[in-house]
Amino acid sequence: MVKRSDVILPLLPLRLGLVLPGTITPLPVGRSRSIALARALEAGDRIFLAAQKDPAVDDPDRDDLHSLGVTAVVREKVDRGRRGLMLVIEAQERRFLGEIVRRSPYLHAETLEAQETRGDSEDAHALADIVRNGLNDLLETERPVQGPIDKDCPPGLLADRVAASLDITTDKKREILEALDVVSRLRRLIQFFGEARARMAIKEEIRREVQKDLSDEEREAVLRKQLRAIQKELGEPLDEQVELRERLERAELSKEAMRIAMRELNRLESMNPSQAEAQVARSYLETLAELPWAKRIEDELELGPVEEILEAEHHGLRDVKQRILEYMAVLALSKKPRGTILCLLGPPGVGKTSLAQSVAEAIGRPLHRVALGGVRDEAEIRGHRRTYVGAMPGRIIGAIRRAGVKNPVIVLDEIDKLGRGHQGDPGAALLEVLDPEQNHAFIDHYIEAPFDLSEALFIATANDLEGMSAPLRDRLEIIEIPGYTHDEKMEIAKKHLIAKELEAHGLKGEAIRFTDEAIDLLIDRHTREAGVRQLRREIGKVARALALERVRHERLDETIIDEAAVRRIVGRPRFGRELREEYDRPGVAAGLAYTPFGGDILFIETTRMPGKGRVEITGKLGDVMKESAHTALSFLRSQAELLNIDVGDLDRYDLHLHVPAGAIPKDGPSAGITMLTALASLFSGRKVRSGLAMTGEATLRGRVLPVGGIQSKLLAAHRAGFTTILLPKGNELDLEDLPKSVLEDLTIHLVSEMSEVLKLALEESHDPLRGDPTKPKADQVAA
Template sequence: MSDKQTQVYPLLPLRRGILYPGSVSTLPVGRKRSLALVEAARAGDTIVIASQHDPSTERPALADIQPVAVLAKIHRIGRNKAGNARLVVETLERVKIDALETSDPYLQARVHATPDENAQSTEAKILAESLREHIRELAGEAGGGLVEAVSKDMRPSEFADAVASNLPLTREAGFEVLVTVDVPERLRLVARYVNEARETQEMRQKIDEEVRKRLGKQQRDHILRERMKAIQSELGDGNGEDEDEVAKLRAKFEGIELPEEAAKVVERELKRLTKLNPAHPEFNVARTYLETLSELPWDTRAEAVDDLDAVAKQLDDDHYGLDEVKERILEHMAVLKLSKGSKGTILCLAGPPGVGKTSLGRSIAEATNRPFVRIALGGVRDEAEIRGHRRTYIGALPGRIINAVRKSGVKNPVMLLDEVDKLSQGFSGSPEAALLELLDPEQNDTFTDHYLELPFDMSEVMFVVTANDLSRMSAPLRDRLEIVQLSGYTPEEKLEIARDHLLPRQLDENALEPGTMLLEDEALRQVITDYTREAGVRQLGREIGRLARAVALKVARRSPEAEADAEAIHIEAEELEDYLGKRRFFNEVAERTAVPGVATGLAWTPVGGDILFIETSQMPGKGALQITGQLGDVMKESARAALTYVRSNAESLEVDPNFLDGRDVHIHVPAGAVPKDGPSAGVTIFTALTSLLTGRRVRSDTAMTGECTLRGRVLPVGGIKAKVLAAHRAGITRVILPHRNARDVDDVPEEVRSTMEFVFAEDMQTVLEAALETSTEAELGADQSLTSLGIVDHGAGGSVPLS
């Protein structure tokens, strides 16, 4: 192509890279206009290839393209399944773009040739030979592409282009070589870039050598980080970041009054940190350890308020009833006040769910102006969760206790250990045993976490422990706690709680203004008795929430005009079924005890007191005793003892001594899916069996509890308050208790005691006289089979202790 002649060729713009004449290259093609060019082209066609100024330009115009380009011949065209193409081209000569002729369907440019100047001059030949010798000296350092360029016999202009194409040039430098048509000048330019590449390579080798000396063989995986440090050092802008980090840690500890042992450990670790290489894994471990120590409240305390009247007011505002529990908490606070924060007992709030154990701990914290931290222990089975992991393990962390203190920011927070009875035991040790030191006032001033390996004073922390079932706790742990029982609420107490606490909270949670929903007291009472059967108020809160959501739906459907004049929505007792559905609980005692052989017993469960029915029946057989209802060993023994007592006292009980001849006796406790066990069902089984064999029904208004010996002595049992409250909830007005449990009746609220009659029995004769009706109903045979009527669902798995 003549330098005077212009010609139009298809133009292929390159996003990146620069092509020089005399090379063969493979180019990927993916843009729409470029693909159109490929579709129209054939092998052997000539095109122009130019570089873009900005790679991000999708549809370049003339101003977006470098003015000097190369003319290229297409050798091969390939396509892939994605629709993209690849061109194999051979670049021929430099051309200058004069104008763009067309842009659709692809670019076409008018170009003219820009021939080399002084290409065969003596100066060009000398410069080319000098550059060739220089590259031979650098061949081992520069790389294979340059060695290949030196080995070929090329003209000076071709040699300059070949060397430039193998150098790591920037876009600006590469284009500078492309536009230089004077061959000697181009050779000088390429020689300068070769020298710069050599200096860069030497600097890289120097840096790598310094890195190798500093790291050694074991630290080669951190080569890049050390290379960066060496580069910064060579440039003179190293900032001493690691030294600053150690200085910052030291400054943190200067403002903390550490115990002597902790101060020695901190000083030792700080000195060790300054000697460690930052790339070493131990550096991060040591730094994290020191940061944890610096964040612990070694000498920081909250300004606790010890005003007992303020504490009492806070407890009364947050909780209705629970007078004995509040009194015990105030006594505990009084001891702490008088002893100026000395060691005291650890309170354990034990009771069924929903009675306010967790919220009592929060109220104590608010009243005393201490931070409140709660640790949920349910399901924890690893000792390290309590005491932390040893620092020999990767990813070691402090235990939950130390973490909670660190988050509170003070040495004397109120720490609630929730659900301590639900700790598990796995192969990693016993977390319950790990709590023994923490919950011992004589030892917890030197509590040692495995991660810290330092004693930390926990004696100023006010611990409050909660549990549902004390029988699941080990004896050593119970020995360290002062148990405060929360047995549950009476219906009147639930009414007050619902009116003053639950209803306002549910209105707020469901975006209802105060006064939008008016719930009559009679309706609240019916919700309590007919829709809930619990010791606490958790389910009651859910039912009130259902009512609030139903009202929210009505309010949301009102038009804006009607909303302005709308009145509050009243909910009366007669309307409850429209909102909550059919009643769930009934007084079924009278129905179940309508026939002889059925007695109502009282049971204690982890979720509060409850009632259960003991059913007995007789049938033709061989004198066997059948026991069903998934009973434990203790209850089975009580059943066998009851049968022995009746047989040995048949004459005084007016029972046929030969009642087992040709007959079997079946004792059943309904709800066979719920495991049951415990010693407090003996009296009830005795009574039910006697009722069956004498044909005298058990009074429907009477329930009983207690254990019985073979001689008929009635033994005391526990959980009297919870059992009496359960009887009251079920509508029972008479309760038979062991004589030695008479003193426990004082724990029952006065409003419940005043509505009930208590019979205290020392022997079974007293129990039977109080429990059995005086007349019999002849039409009911002693061998009548009874239908299994079920038992109230306790809502808890596992064996239900009836102690």
């Protein structure tokens, strides 16, 4: 019965369930209009609650709502952070829903009074007594009733409170809500009591069926049987399995993974939860549910912001930035591009790992780093089989799991440091991970179901590819970062390192300035590296001294850091201005070498003494380097006449070739022309030209073959102060990647024959014969 008494109230649609009068209920809100309403409400405000006919409707209108709802008073508003707001309300009275009068920023609606009938009749009170008496039998199995239900509680309110506590469906609760006749409402409630008693009878029958004479050890197993019997009778799975099943369904597993998961879930339901195998199955299912089978993050596809982030975070590195922008362009044009596996190759401290972090930030993806240095077990990549105690997924699946999306940026750090043990070769296991044609169905031994890795962006970092297998190298797109020039280090220090170190040491707000001369001193005299890691340490040393002064005196007397301040704080310089040496005697030449730490200068020293033609080679050299020395000596023998060398000298003297830094292993063919030049200088008596260094492989025919690591070698020569460089002609194209500032400071000669090398490398002799006064005596050491 509708009584005309219009009241306009804020309207909160209920997507699921309904609320009965006389109950206190928490209501989480998640839709935009509902959130706007919740933010506007305060404790004590009244609202109107109406249930939706179809939960799928996101923005309901009047026709989408049931006509009868309840008014409620807000008791509390709880902000749950990321999970949104929650209202705690107390439902009060039934009212009919009229017209919606306002929709923005949240709904307002007319409400009409719904008048109850026969609420105080004798039949109502009699039926209420029956409900109270019958309720005692159900208190152990149903939820407790909210509020008092004694004689003072009106029959209609009693019916609402008891119905809210019963485990009945939403449709049955709606029957109670829509029953304005209190007697009819109580009669329908008593029918629900009968259904609840029938459920209790079924449970008791099940208990009798499974009850037997059992020992204490079997008691827990019996309880499990009872639960399974109840589950079968009611058609309701257990709570734990319900949660796992829902999580697995939300995870959107592949068909094969879902089939495996359902099989394991059914096994788990039949297990004793205290069994070790049950815990293994539970952990496995939780891992499957946590993996992002279909969850991905949308990329930031605008090239402008991406380019700005890369430029702001890293100086130079043109090729790397260009490749990242190309990847983003392809991603913008093709929503499903082919998998990309980049490998940043370079010495320590050039910013390989931090560049990967900037890439992840630029494209808006989460980043996870997988440290591969020293990994010797194939199971670290592919995971352990579940038959092993403590089994877990491999590092790749673990990274995907922690990232939470299937398209993260995964940094495979120090991929060249992979080991190999008796447990297998992890490098071989990486072949499938890094192959775009295979990794769309990568199978981890723990998961035992294909997982798609093709959308992940893999960025590997390495210092040296020498020890890496050819198949693994073939799967990587190598981008070389050779190192920084002096000017680039200066810019990096000014734009990045100084600010970061001052902030790290609590000096961000201080007006501290480093002069160019101070930075130059740190770069040239206190560090000698391809990257900037040691430079950052030296700047950090200055920052710590300033922090100590700031705390000790509560102020900074020195805010301009010049050369004098650097000398006082950092100490005496560790290096001279130039590493190059003046060749004051024949038999010494400078070569260029490539190491995992960048380019380096390699001096070759030779001497001879009376003997029988014996050759001694020292300096902890590898087989290839020793063979290069013998090749150079053989070439000198064959070309002795052209080089004005007496072959008889080679038989009358013992020869000693040494490469300094004898504790460091050295190998490779690129010192071939340097060894040959040093030997030719020794026997011809002609010194090597000042400021000259060289690299290249020499053959028995006198050919000069190309070698690797040209960029790093030339940067090392530039740092060391060399001005003239001899390079194989086959390395001409490598010069295109060098910074212009380096090319302008170096004079580079491209050679293809050893005759060209000796002509350019050796000084002109006033007397080309053996009587040349610059030629060392037999007992003289050239070093």
